[in-house]
Amino acid sequence: MTMETTAHQELGERAQRRLALAFSATIALGGTALLVLAPVLIAGVRADVPFYKSPAFFPMGSLAIVAIAAALHTLRLLRGADLEVDDIDEPAANWRMVLVAGATYAGYIALVPLVGYGAGTAVFVLALGALARLGWKLPLAMAVILGAALFGVFVLGLNVWFPAPILAFGH
Amino acid sequence: MNELMLGLGTVMHWSVLASLVIGAAMGIVIGVLPGLGPGVAISVLLPVTYGMPPMAGLVLLLGIYCGAFYGGAVTSILIRTPGEASSIMTMFDGYPMAARGEAQRALTLAFSSAFVGGIVSVIFLLFAARPLAEFAGRFGAAEYTVAALLSLICVVKAYRGKTPQAAVMLGVGLFIGTIGIDPTSQEMRFTFGSSELMTGLPLPAVVVGVFGMAQAFVMIGMRPCSGQSAGELASAGVSFKSMFELFRYPSTLSKSVGIGVLIGALPAVGAALSTSLSYFEARRHNPDTFGKGDPRGIIAAEAANNSNSGGALVPLLALGIPGDAVTAIIMGVFIVHGVFPGPNLFSERPDLVGGVMVSMLLINVTIMLMLVLLVRYVALCVRVDPRVLGVIILALCFIGSYSLSNSFYYAWVAFGFGVFGWFCAISGLPAVPLVLGMVLQDLLETSLRQALSVSEGSLLIFVQRPVSAALVAVIAFMIGWPLLRRFRQSRRPAAAAVKIEENPT
Numbered sequence: 001m002t003m004e005t006t007a008h009q010e011l012g013e014r015a016q017r018r019l020a021l022a023f024s025a026t027i028a029l030g031g032t033a034l035l036v037l038a039p040v041l042i043a044g045v046r047a048d049v050p051f052y053k054s055p056a057f058f059p060m061g062s063l064a065i066v067a068i069a070a071a072l073h074t075l076r077l078l079r080g081a082d083l084e085v086d087d088i089d090e091p092a093a094n095w096r097m098v099l100v101a102g103a104t105y106a107g108y109i110a111l112v113p114l115v116g117y118g119a120g121t122a123v124f125v126l127a128l129g130a131l132a133r134l135g136w137k138l139p140l141a142m143a144v145i146l147g148a149a150l151f152g153v154f155v156l157g158l159n160v161w162f163p164a165p166i167l168a169f170g171h
Numbered sequence: 172m173n174e175l176m177l178g179l180g181t182v183m184h185w186s187v188l189a190s191l192v193i194g195a196a197m198g199i200v201i202g203v204l205p206g207l208g209p210g211v212a213i214s215v216l217l218p219v220t221y222g223m224p225p226m227a228g229l230v231l232l233l234g235i236y237c238g239a240f241y242g243g244a245v246t247s248i249l250i251r252t253p254g255e256a257s258s259i260m261t262m263f264d265g266y267p268m269a270a271r272g273e274a275q276r277a278l279t280l281a282f283s284s285a286f287v288g289g290i291v292s293v294i295f296l297l298f299a300a301r302p303l304a305e306f307a308g309r310f311g312a313a314e315y316t317v318a319a320l321l322s323l324i325c326v327v328k329a330y331r332g333k334t335p336q337a338a339v340m341l342g343v344g345l346f347i348g349t350i351g352i353d354p355t356s357q358e359m360r361f362t363f364g365s366s367e368l369m370t371g372l373p374l375p376a377v378v379v380g381v382f383g384m385a386q387a388f389v390m391i392g393m394r395p396c397s398g399q400s401a402g403e404l405a406s407a408g409v410s411f412k413s414m415f416e417l418f419r420y421p422s423t424l425s426k427s428v429g430i431g432v433l434i435g436a437l438p439a440v441g442a443a444l445s446t447s448l449s450y451f452e453a454r455r456h457n458p459d460t461f462g463k464g465d466p467r468g469i470i471a472a473e474a475a476n477n478s479n480s481g482g483a484l485v486p487l488l489a490l491g492i493p494g495d496a497v498t499a500i501i502m503g504v505f506i507v508h509g510v511f512p513g514p515n516l517f518s519e520r521p522d523l524v525g526g527v528m529v530s531m532l533l534i535n536v537t538i539m540l541m542l543v544l545l546v547r548y549v550a551l552c553v554r555v556d557p558r559v560l561g562v563i564i565l566a567l568c569f570i571g572s573y574s575l576s577n578s579f580y581y582a583w584v585a586f587g588f589g590v591f592g593w594f595c596a597i598s599g600l601p602a603v604p605l606v607l608g609m610v611l612q613d614l615l616e617t618s619l620r621q622a623l624s625v626s627e628g629s630l631l632i633f634v635q636r637p638v639s640a641a642l643v644a645v646i647a648f649m650i651g652w653p654l655l656r657r658f659r660q661s662r663r664p665a666a667a668a669v670k671i672e673e674n675p676t
Contacts, residue, residue, distance in 0.1 A: 020598035027339060034361070044358035052623035055353040055360055058616040062349065065342030073335040083599045094392030101391045102590060105384075105565055109582050117570075125562055132391050132558040146563060150570055158222040160574040
């Protein structure tokens with residue numbers, strides 16, 4: 001079995017390249033900004049302390065690596081270098097579905113404190129399964145089975161604690 | 172030998188044996204499923220192990236780690252779809268052999284080669300780890316600094332052609348590790364006034380996001396191709412006639428196992444490099460037959476692939492430096508139980524060390540038995556809809572990250588890194604250096620600052636001590652040799668042009 005997306009849903013090569021360029025440039029700019037602001041964002045930075053005793057020494061070194069390497073990568077991309085996305089993990093991303101999955105997942109994290117872990121997981125699996133075009137029977141079966149299995153293993157078996165749901169009946 | 176006996180006693184508990192069998196089975200299935208590697212599974216299941224006894228948790232993850240190496244060969248051979256990045260080389264000769272009706276021979280060669288590689292690597296672990304730990308017991312801050320630096324350079328060099336990308340992610344990992352309270356000066360770094368960030372960004376949550384969640388986002392957007400692989404998958408099985416065929420090629424087998432073990436022992440380098448090196452070394456001697464179903468191609472790839480596993484545990488146990496990204500995550504199991512891998516582990520917890528060695532032997536045997544009996548059914552797992560897997564993984568990611576500290580903060584951190592990980596995947600930025608940077612940050616920073624404190628800021632300390640100087644020489648060679656070679660190659664056309672000018676006839 002190989003995985004495929006439908007052509008119109010794929011992030012095209014040009015769009016992917018532009019996204020990669022923007023992302024790389026953002027990392028370069030972000031790294032540079034944090035490097036410049038490090039003396040402000042790190043408490044206790046003093047000019048009279050030897051560099052190796054300063055709490056800013058190592059973070060600034062790391063940020064310098066990030067900024068320089070990201071800038072270099074961005075320049076290479078601007079000059080037309082290959083993206084070199086790993087074949088086996090190549091997303092060929094259905095970006096709309098990724099967006100939906102991300103939003104649904106964020107909703108899941110927000111929902112669990114309101115309705116509890118079991119109900120939240122069931123709703124999440126059902127909703128995401130339906131949005132991923134798995135129909136309604138399979139997501140419903142997954143919601144029940146997976147929800148019960150995860151609740152049993154983690155909450156009952158491993159004693160993972162959840163606060164009482166805010167919207168619980170009678171709460 | 173003492174460690175083996177202690178280890179046997181540690182492993183012979185029902186919880187450990189059950190974890191071993193479950194981990195091995197999960198590992199095989201995970202290896203078969205394209206897009207779902209051991210890194211994803213181990214990162215998602217790592218929090219599950221926190222509530223288990225340490226040996227049981229370790230064995231579960233080691234079972235997945237080893238099982239995935241075996242399982243990845245199944246789809247490589249049967250349907251030309253590697254289950255793992257490290258199984259790509261197996262496909263080059265495995266699939267042509269299967270295509271001419273010898274699928275069972277190909278699978279058997281792959282499994283038996285992986286088995287021999289796995290067993291030899293455990294023997295290497297048994298004999299190499301303790302001497303290395305004893306040697307490392309004399310390491311000071313300077314030696315640890317240079318050893319950690321060497322590991323980071325190995326990571327970057329492993330991504331040939333993607334050096335800037337690997338360096339970016341390594342730098343990000345090193346930086347993320349510094350967020351929180353500086354252990355030396357107790358000052359706050361990049362906490363932005365947040366009480367949660369004072370404890371830093373938790374490695375397990377980052378790993379769950381970057382590996383697990385990012386890949387799940389990708390899988391949710393995919394659809395399986397319909398029906399083309401049913402016939403090929405039905406031919407899965409093991410041929411007992413071919414079980415010992417690999418011993419007809421002792422030179423290929425021994426070189427491949429040696430490459431796998433040594434590359435695995437190199438800090439921070441993974442299995443994909445060892446399999447490609449091993450395959451291309453074998454192909455160098457037989458260029459005409461490779462790629463057409465030559466058994467030596469399968470042996471070279473799979474023996475190197477699985478012999479990585481024991482080798483990667485050597486620097487982890489002896490030095491506290493992981494051999495690859497997966498062992499970096501497995502290190503989390505040690506740390507959460509208050510056990511710190513490194514030279515002292517052998518004296519403080521010989522039972523754990525022995526347990527790891529014995530369990531690796533048992534895992535390889537268990538996996539081989541499972542495959543002999545069940546490979547036909549395991550192969551069918553590849554037909555699972557990736558969207559279903561994506562939903563399951565996301566559900567596991569939530570509970571896995573939340574359960575680290577019963578905190579929604581960790582779930583949000585994992586989500587943030589899941590989004591970041593997806594953008595990295597789109598942009599061709601590898602996630603492995605980020606994890607290794609985070610893992611090695613503490614060791615590198617602490618040792619570096621200690622060494623410089625002793626030398627009052629002088630870098631000469633790194634060349635005044637013999638072991639440290641030797642490691643510095645290795646680093647200089649690794650960086651300098653490719654540059655020198657490139658310089659000499661660029662001068663060759665100029666030299667040839669000068670020669671032609673002097674002798675125009």
